[in-house]
Amino acid sequence: VPGLVAMQVRAIAEAVVARTRAGGAPEAEIMVPLVGAVEELRIERAEVERVLAEVSEETGVPVHCPIGTMIELPRAALTAGPIAGEAEFFSFGTNDLTQTTWGFSRDDVEAAFFSAYLDKGIFATSPFETLDRDGVGRLVRIAVDEGRAARPDLKIGVCGEHGGDPGSVHFFHQAGLDYVSCSPFRVPVALLEAGRAALSGTAASDSR
DSSP states (O other), X not given: OTTHHHHHHHHHHXXXXXXXXXXXXXXXXXXXXXXXXXXXXXXXXXXXXXXXXXXXXXXXXXXOOOEEEEEOSHHHHHTHXXXXXXXXXEEEEHHHHHHHHHTSOHHHHTTTTHHHHHHTTSOSSOTTTSOOTTTHHHHHHHHHHHHHHHOTTOEEEEESGGGGOHHHHHHHHHHTOSEEEOOGGGHHHHHHHHXXXXXXXXXXXXXX
């Protein structure tokens, strides 16, 4: 939609200016979703930087917002190195990454055949509740390794329900992620399991 990105970025930038003038120290970040090719992010990044510079010049308040992307498509995970050249942070959208890796919609299949898959042992647990380490988890590890190889200071996290699942939190620690994000009611569990993972003696990835 022409002008939509510029409008959204201007709103964020003007909020940063307002908080800065009020004596705050805002740390806004801009995350571009559903990137499948580095060229998409490169084009969006140029537009974001243009608007940030425009607002900075208009207001006299320097506005810098780190620009990153969601990793929620298998192709993004498999081309994370080039994408990291344009992104200052990654956030794995594990709900969508699970859907696009398995090739089905959660809303369509949970009521249709998940119970049969669980009964037959195809799933030990729903891949939307606990991360599928063999498939989706492998994509996460590839993206972490290749992203950090291209940009060693790349900040990497995860957002979605997996961020509050105990088993998934331990996997994310091992894979070298910096943080998890989840719905508010799962924050206590996420905090507890993140602490357990850090104290368990399980080594984190060298890419962390």
